[in-house]
Amino acid sequence: MSENSSFSFDNLIIYLLLIALPVFLFFISFMLGRYPVAPIDVVKTILSPIFPSLAVSPEINSIVFTIRLPRIIAALLVGACLSLAGASFQGIFKNPLVSPDLLGVSAGAGFGAAIAILVNMGNALIQLSAFLFGIISVSITYIISKSYRAGGILLLVLSGTAVSAFFNALISGTKFMADPYDKLPQITYWLMGSLSSVNFNKLSMVIIPLLIGVSVIMILRWHLNVLSMGDEEAQSLGLDPGKLRFIVIVACTLVTSAAVSISGIIGWIGLVVPHMTRIIVGPDHKILLPVSLSIGASFLLLIDNISRTFISIEIPIGILTAVIGVPIFLYLLRRGYSEWN
Amino acid sequence: MVKLVEVNDVSFSYDKDSPTVFENISFSIDEGDVLCILGPNGTGKTTLIKTLNGLHKVNTGDVLLNGKDINKLSFNDIAKIVGYIPQGHVPSFPFSVFDVVLMGRSPYINLTASPRDEDKEIAINALKTLGIEDLKDKSYTNLSGGERQLVFLARVLAQEPDLLILDEPTNHLDFGNQIKLLEIIEQLSKLGLAVIMSSHYPDHAFLAATKVAIMKDKSFLDFGFPEEVLTEENLKKAYGIDVKLVELEENRKICVPQRTNLELVLSDYSKKYSKD
Numbered sequence: 001m002s003e004n005s006s007f008s009f010d011n012l013i014i015y016l017l018l019i020a021l022p023v024f025l026f027f028i029s030f031m032l033g034r035y036p037v038a039p040i041d042v043v044k045t046i047l048s049p050i051f052p053s054l055a056v057s058p059e060i061n062s063i064v065f066t067i068r069l070p071r072i073i074a075a076l077l078v079g080a081c082l083s084l085a086g087a088s089f090q091g092i093f094k095n096p097l098v099s100p101d102l103l104g105v106s107a108g109a110g111f112g113a114a115i116a117i118l119v120n121m122g123n124a125l126i127q128l129s130a131f132l133f134g135i136i137s138v139s140i141t142y143i144i145s146k147s148y149r150a151g152g153i154l155l156l157v158l159s160g161t162a163v164s165a166f167f168n169a170l171i172s173g174t175k176f177m178a179d180p181y182d183k184l185p186q187i188t189y190w191l192m193g194s195l196s197s198v199n200f201n202k203l204s205m206v207i208i209p210l211l212i213g214v215s216v217i218m219i220l221r222w223h224l225n226v227l228s229m230g231d232e233e234a235q236s237l238g239l240d241p242g243k244l245r246f247i248v249i250v251a252c253t254l255v256t257s258a259a260v261s262i263s264g265i266i267g268w269i270g271l272v273v274p275h276m277t278r279i280i281v282g283p284d285h286k287i288l289l290p291v292s293l294s295i296g297a298s299f300l301l302l303i304d305n306i307s308r309t310f311i312s313i314e315i316p317i318g319i320l321t322a323v324i325g326v327p328i329f330l331y332l333l334r335r336g337y338s339e340w341n
Numbered sequence: 342m343v344k345l346v347e348v349n350d351v352s353f354s355y356d357k358d359s360p361t362v363f364e365n366i367s368f369s370i371d372e373g374d375v376l377c378i379l380g381p382n383g384t385g386k387t388t389l390i391k392t393l394n395g396l397h398k399v400n401t402g403d404v405l406l407n408g409k410d411i412n413k414l415s416f417n418d419i420a421k422i423v424g425y426i427p428q429g430h431v432p433s434f435p436f437s438v439f440d441v442v443l444m445g446r447s448p449y450i451n452l453t454a455s456p457r458d459e460d461k462e463i464a465i466n467a468l469k470t471l472g473i474e475d476l477k478d479k480s481y482t483n484l485s486g487g488e489r490q491l492v493f494l495a496r497v498l499a500q501e502p503d504l505l506i507l508d509e510p511t512n513h514l515d516f517g518n519q520i521k522l523l524e525i526i527e528q529l530s531k532l533g534l535a536v537i538m539s540s541h542y543p544d545h546a547f548l549a550a551t552k553v554a555i556m557k558d559k560s561f562l563d564f565g566f567p568e569e570v571l572t573e574e575n576l577k578k579a580y581g582i583d584v585k586l587v588e589l590e591e592n593r594k595i596c597v598p599q600r601t602n603l604e605l606v607l608s609d610y611s612k613k614y615s616k617d
Contacts, residue, residue, distance in 0.1 A: 244452070
């Protein structure tokens with residue numbers, strides 16, 4: 001093939017971002033916190049269930065498996081999911097400034113969690129309620145947009161804005177009714193996003209829909225290029241744009257709802273990471289989506305490490321992603337602006 | 342023999358209650374034909390064109406592609422027969438030229454798959470055919486109008502259709518690029534590709550078309566060979582101005598529009614622009 005010239009350097013960067021970055025951060029993350037664990041001990045401990053002779057000590061065993069590992073996996077998964085969904089949404093809505101909660105998934109999930117907290121449900125049910133309401137709110141958005149004759153992307157976006165506003169109002173209503181000494185702080189804390197209460201049960205509850213969503217997007221991803229050229233061109237290139245968009249929305253909603261149900265609402269990742277990735281590897285979704293996924297995973301893990309290390313009290317991660325994400329976004333906007341003009 | 346495109350007495354309106362955009366249109370096209378559709382602004386040339394690749398559905402009559410009813414074909418089936426270059430393109434993400442041309446392979450790539458090496462080779466060949474291989478790695482959003490039109494033409498070549506539909510392909514092209522594009526179309530048609538294009542220039546029909554249709558008042562005013570259809574009389578009926586046909590050299594006619602002696606009421610502006 002004639003394009004061997006572009007093979008070496010560009011692809012090297014891509015593979016580094018794809019694999020080396022998250023793996024590196026994975027091991028670094030065990031070293032952070034009150035009881036640092038050396039990378040070699042991490043490897044030994046992780047392998048110890050299969051090779052018992054490798055076990056280091058019961059303390060390290062407990063730190064790795066009960067405290068750090070679920071949290072690190074959660075940070076990787078949530079970051080990956082939000083970024084992948086953000087990149088896909090930006091593609092299907094032909095707009096680089098779109099985030100995964102465009103169609104109301106975060107507001108819906110937030111309400112689901114808030115109402116479950118209000119009526120005193122347990123952690124598992126709070127998570128389930130958040131997951132289901134995320135899906136319900138996007139379904140409402142989709143149905144409303146289809147009920148107008150004109151159809152199309154703009155109506156979908158407008159319906160999403162309306163449904164988000166509606167569920168945000170319901171969240172406020174729930175907060176208003178909540179006991180200000182007990183429930184209200186819990187709701188507020190959930191909405192700010194945090195990974196501190198993560199455990200393997202929480203992860204296993206949504207891992208299946210999450211993996212289904214991710215796989216569907218990854219399988220279809222090349223066709224997002226065609227879809228992002230606009231519906232008419234996509235159709236004359238043999239795609240059914242409405243059908244493909246529907247499938248991607250369903251997959252993204254599964255993925256985002258699952259992520260939000262684990263961590264609460266974490267903003268900016270899904271907007272900033274795909275944008276940043278596009279500047280590094282270009283807009284081809286075949287490469288953009290896996291690299292976004294990988295950078296998103298690394299980015300959230302890094303921020304979570306900061307959130308649990310730097311100050312003695314833990315900062316909710318949703319606050320940090322915004323505080324770090326907004327300046328990055330503004331910088332990228334400045335750099336990338338010429339490309340969109 | 343089965344025609345590549347057969348259009349039988351079609352009509353179209355956007356809604357049941359709204360007036361028809363066009364009606365009573367019938368024609369057919371064979372491989373190697375270049376049909377140029379002329380007509381004033383807003384007569385529905387674009388709408389008609391879009392019924393030929395399934396972007397619009399006709400209300401009455403039928404459109405047959407290779408003898409098959411277009412309504413019974415999937416978007417994918419249609420895309421293997423008909424390639425389409427729209428009149429305007431809203432820029433998307435800054436894809437490389439190669440990635441854009443590769444999209445032409447979409448009808449042959451399963452939803453669960455991505456382009457194979459052979460698709461990439463076809464895309465490269467399309468770029469080579471049009472002499473724009475050196476643009477391969479550039480962002481298509483940064484190209485000039487002429488280069489971008491060639492990229493879309495390469496994409497449609499990679500699509501390997503039997504029929505190529507171009508909606509005002511020479512729009513936004515400079516004087517020289519217009520002629521080059523028409524020559525490309527002519528040469529492709531000689532290979533057997535059928536072409537349907539809309540245009541605002543009767544001269545372009547003389548240059549590249551084997552058949553011409555003039556669309557006016559919802560229907561075809563005339564349809565046939567360029568020499569027969571492109572008469573001073575027909576052009577006056579279509580555009581409402583006097584047109585003179587001049588024989589430049591053997592087999593090469595050009596159209597020259599005559600002055601219309603348009604009368605504007607300029608009294609309000611005469612003060613502003615008066616010199617003293």
